[in-house]
Amino acid sequence: MNQYKFLIAGLVFLSWTGEVSAQTEVDALRYSRTDFGGSARIQGMAGAQTALGADISTLSGNPAGLGLYRRSEISFSPGISLSGTESKLNNNSSATDQRNIINIPSLGIVFTKRKADTDESDWRSGAFGIGLTRLNNFQNRFRYGGSVNQTESLVQSLGETAIANQRTEADLDAEYDNGIETLEGLAYSTYLIGVNKIPTEPNNPNSPIREEIYVESQGNLTQNETVTSKGAQNQWDFSYGASYRDKLYLGASVGLTTVRYNQARVYQEVDADPTTDFQNLTLSDEFTTTGSGVNLKVGVIVRPVDAVRIGVSVQTPTFYTLRDQYTTSMATTFGGSAPGNYDKSLTPGDFEYTLTTPLRANGGVAFFAGKNGFISADVEYVNYGGARLGNNDGADTFSGTNDIIKDTYQSALNFRVGGEYRYNIFRLRAGYALYGDPYKSSAYDRDKRYLTAGVGIKQENTFFDIAVVNFRYNSVYAPYSLLDNLQPVVSTKNTTNSVLFTVGFNF
Template sequence: MNVNKIFLASLALMLGWGGTAFAQDEVDALRYSRLGVSGSARIQGIGGAQAALGADISSLSVNPAGLGMFRRSEFTFSPGLQFNNTDTNTNGNQVSDSRNVLSVPQMGLVFSNRKGDNEDGDWRGVNFGIGFTRLNNFNQQVSYQNTTGEITPTIVEYFADLADANGRTVSDLDQEFNGGFYSLEGLAYGTYLYDIVEDETTGEVYAAPLVREGSILQQESIRRRGSQNQIDFGFGTSYKDRLYIGASVGIVTTRYTQESVYREAESSENTAFTDLELRDEFTSRGTGVNLKVGVIARPVDALRIGASIQTPTAYTFTDDYQQSLYAGYDDGPRESASIMPGQFSYRLTTPFKATGGVAVFLSKYGFITADIEYLNYSSAHFSEEDDGYGTTGNYFTGVNNTISDTYRSVWNYRIGAEGRYEAFRFRAGYAISSDPYKNASFDGQINSFTLGTGIRLQNYYVDVAYVNSNGNSRYSPYTLYGDEPVVDIENKQSTVMFTVGYNF
């Protein structure tokens, strides 16, 4: 790895800037580890509870043993429309934003090689499948505003605090100013938001932020785009139509882009400062791989019991980033400084996952199914790419320790039911993604309510599902001894999805 990239990455981790382009932190680890309700419209309509159900293309991504239940080949295609809404509250200042996306959350193909009912043999043949699943949709718009108190420190004081914390001197800041910016406190120094001074009494050298007066208006707009998708290749087989086993390999691709604009403005005419603007943009692209192995037992016709495990997903990421800072003064020109676009590559391993489920069939009238899922978010960890000599550094030790200290193991729950009347299907479900935080001051649980319906004909079927998910989160643009603004965010996501299937 290039030495400059190593230095930039290490420095970025020390900065702690909540929106910085370079930072790989605990927020990124959770983003790629915590998945929502996914699958075909049939599966989403029952809350995603499918570990014991089988005979659906979605089995590839949860319990591939379900492939062994297919009696015919099948093709499915599932378009969907997602509505994302966020409500923010910062000290009583409320702002709402929305972003809607049209996508294809699922599609797949199963090739059935099942033996005929009159053919001998306990093993009833092998079915193969390939499926595409959208695991996460990152599209979101978040905005907030806040007005500070008369003497409340803001991001300007944070910049000065960074300079002190990192032991910056006039000499090395001037060198950065003349040779090219590579740090956040360097940008602030280059736009004259603080200076390095010496106390005449004590001789102490410290970073002194520029003088401002009165309350400060703070605003930020964050736009997030991208998705996390998985392509699965798998097989499933049946033993006497009582035991089903299967396995699949998942190739996960992800792209995440975040663009943020943070502003502060002062209205007082007694100081030179008028406003600042920090622009931040980064794009993460990653590819990962995992393995899933599962089993479903059908001891009697009315009962199915399923279990599966998924290995940790091993990702390789590349981040592209750029950052600019602007500052306005009423006694001179608008100052600006930018970090040149750069790139950094690294690895991320997400948690191991285990899922169990049961499905009870009520004769021809439908079924009830439920899943329980275990994973330990604190086991996610970052690592550096090999440096070409077979060794890696320890640049992510701090952030990995933060992941261990911040997150915990959880049990997630899903339950759903389907009622049948002739060719028609009616579905409902509920899913809980449990709070991943150890000691957060808010409840990070996500609740999803689902409804669905469909019609099944001889060779075709059509399903539709509606999923409504709600959860809370918190965000701070910077950390400053408890004086930073805290933004309470209510996330609401609604999805309408259709699945069209053809049996052959």
């Protein structure tokens, strides 16, 4: 199980305790590890666009590409995605699930002003564009189920947490009376854990009393959970690019990013042994993150000869202001000698904080075979360990979490390669992308792989493109932690198949 020590995303909910923030290294990676987006043309080539230009996708990719526009353009790209998961609990029983979503991966408009060919000025053209690009699609759902013994249960974890935090009967009672703000307080209020008072000298009635946390006895357990997430991370780009002698292209952009992420989990433990008092528990939690961010980007494309283009772009860290709102509740059922149903909730949480995601640097090259098509390749560098969480008031609440981010994540390279074949008005495209593992622990494959294809029609004033994107990656999850590190571990194969269309007009 040691290979999972950096992967237990389920530990997030253990820190949702009142005013203590719920933000962890998992949140930092979620908003730092973005996908390639853009039009159907660019996605059909796996996003390999740093050296290309003259596409609405350059607004978020390399704004220098605006300098290659010769006419103004407007485009719109709707799409549909089917996300599927296959999850295994402790590498045993598996469960599948899927979700569908209609979305808008890209839209935008570019205004171009180009000088006449008879004009001998060095600066040949300039273009200003406004565009929307989807950076992340959070639509996903996975579920799992299986058997565990009592020493591997959630109840055991809650008892260990109470012991580790040195909880006493007095402060657990006070929390029950004044508003429940911890998971061990929630477990105490629903009779999953309790406190025994034991004389330090059993044969001396006047000896001091010590308190000892105990957990409710359980029998043969089955557990199951469904985790559903939804939302998106989008970016509006305001970009300008210019052409110098049609050999050097320069550009810059301001990106305004929006985030909305919602995750809901329902976890259950059921006791199949009718001789125990404990029958079942249901732990439900939900949190929503909303916010916005800003970044700057500069880029350059060089065309030393007509057949070759070389591009570079650098994006500053994105500075986010985010807000988390979350709720957690527990319901328990007991039978046997003490039957009863209990249902309690934590005090709802509301927390604002900041996140700085890492700098991104892209380099690319494209080779053109006259009017027959081209091949384009990109490499992107991102240091995921450079993400940082912070407080709006400047307090140093996240120093420990930021140390975990630095220790858990590493820099990674993302590779993209794609091509386009042209025949008359028709276009045929394909591409492949490999996004590197952001984790320092290398015992589990967490690369992202994309296989893409597309077709298109390009006419004098209109164009229409279709792209298909197959996206695969693996994830690991644990619903809670145990001191012996033997908590249940869920491994999931995630697959998303997307189809998107782009309709565009030149004017």
